[in-house]
Amino acid sequence: MLSAEAMRLAAIEILRPTAAVEAGSGFPTLAGLMVLDTRDIAIEELNQTATYTPVLALYTMGSDAVLRGEMAAAGDTVATAVLEIVAELAIDAGSGPADALVANDPEARLVLAALCAQTRYLLEYSQAGLLWRKIVKRVIRFEEETFAAPQLGVRWQRTTMRYHVELTDDDFDMTGGGLPQPIRRLYEALPDQSYAKAKLAALASHFPAEVLPPFEGGDAYGPET
Numbered sequence: 540m541l542s543a544e545a546m547r548l549a550a551i552e553i554l555r556p557t558a559a560v561e562a563g564s565g566f567p568t569l570a571g572l573m574v575l576d577t578r579d580i581a582i583e584e585l586n587q588t589a590t591y592t593p594v595l596a597l598y599t600m601g602s603d604a605v606l607r608g609e610m611a612a613a614g615d616t617v618a619t620a621v622l623e624i625v626a627e628l629a630i631d632a633g634s635g636p637a638d639a640l641v642a643n644d645p646e647a648r649l650v651l652a653a654l655c656a657q658t659r660y661l662l663e664y665s666q667a668g669l670l671w672r673k674i675v676k677r678v679i680r681f682e683e684e685t686f687a688a689p690q691l692g693v694r695w696q697r698t699t700m701r702y703h704v705e706l707t708d709d710d711f712d713m714t715g716g717g718l719p720q721p722i723r724r725l726y727e728a729l730p731d732q733s734y735a736k737a738k739l740a741a742l743a744s745h746f747p748a749e750v751l752p753p754f755e756g757g758d759a760y761g762p763e764t
Contacts, residue, residue: 540602540603540604540618540620540708540709541709541718541719541722541742542602542618542620542674542706542707542708542709542721542722543599543601543602543618543620543622543706544599544722545674545721545722545725546599546620546622546671546674546675546704546706547576547577547597547598547599547622548576548725548735548738548739549670549671549673549674549725549735550597550622550624550662550671551574551576551597551734551735552670552729552730552733552734552735553567553661553662553665553667553668553670553671554567554568554570554574554595554597554658554661554662555570555572555574555734556667557729557730557732557733557734558730560572560734561732567657567661567665567667568593568595568654568657568658568661569593569650569653569654569657570593570594570595570626570654571593573592573593573594573595574595574597575594575595575596575597576597576734576738577596577597577598577599578596579596579636579637580592580594580596580629580637581637582631582635582636582637585629585630585631585637587631590630590640590647591628591629591630591640591647591696592628592629592630592637593626593627593628593629593650593651593654594625594626594627594628594629595624595625595626595654595658596624596625596627597622597623597624597625598622598623598624598625599620599621599622599623600620600621600622600623600701601620601621602618602619602620602621603618603619603620604616604617604618604619604708605617616708617705617708618705618706618707618708618709619679619703619704619705619706620703620704620706621701621702621703621704622701622702622704623699623700623701623702624658624699624700624701624702625697625698625699625700626651626654626655626658626697626698626699626700627639627651627686627695627696627697627698628640628647628650628651628696628697638695639686639695639696639697640695640696641694641695641696642685642694642695642696644696647696648696651696651697651698652698655683655698655700658700659681659700662702663678670725670728670729673721673724673725673728674706674707674721674725675702675704675705675706676704676705676706676707677704677705678702678703678704679703679704679705680701680702680703681700681701681702681703682699682700682701682703683698683699683700683701684698684699684701685697685698686698686699706721707720707721709721709722717743717746718739718742718743718746719746722739722742725739726739726740726743
């Protein structure tokens with residue numbers, strides 16, 4: 540479902556604004572530039588001069604669309620999706636991939652909590668979050684889960700935030716070609732140099748205009764006589 544991808548890309552633009560990327564400053568969260576699209580942080584991206592690197596990684600975890608009721612028309616659907624945002628304080632574990640700092644530091648725990656709170660504020664309440672809220676009709680449920688291994692008695696400085704949301708279903712009126720709605724509206728609203736807009740521009744090439752058969756006259760019951 541493309542509207543679910545639009546939701547994630549809009550969130551990336553809000554959490555890592557293009558203006559801040561170009562200026563190299565003015566990022567709205569503690570993660571700064573480390574707002575990642577559907578991937579974990581790489582070792583070379585860690586701040587080696589700091590105790591840890593705050594990170595936000597965004598994933599679309601699922602989506603669906605069902606008819607609004609038994610008597611609903613074919614296009615009258617309710618669409619839902621899950622946006623997962625993994626917030627962590629990443630370190631070099633020494634064995635290759637980055638890992639989250641073990642949660643034995645109460646100050647680090649407060650930093651992680653602040654990162655999660657910043658994320659929620661930006662998406663749900665800020666002026667910048669209007670871009671996201673134009674796609675998301677409502678938040679059905681919000682969850683936070685701390686990453687832990689209870690059987691080992693250990694926890695890490697990593698929290699998974701899950702947004703269960705209702706959004707607008709894809710509108711495939713493709714006679715003009717290009718992206719369907721609502722992802723087209725997002726494309727038009729994004730800054731020209733944004734990461735999300737570049738991704739959507741590449742996606743648009745997969746949606747050529749549909750050529751309709753010529754209209755030959757007549758009516759629904761057959762040709763004119």
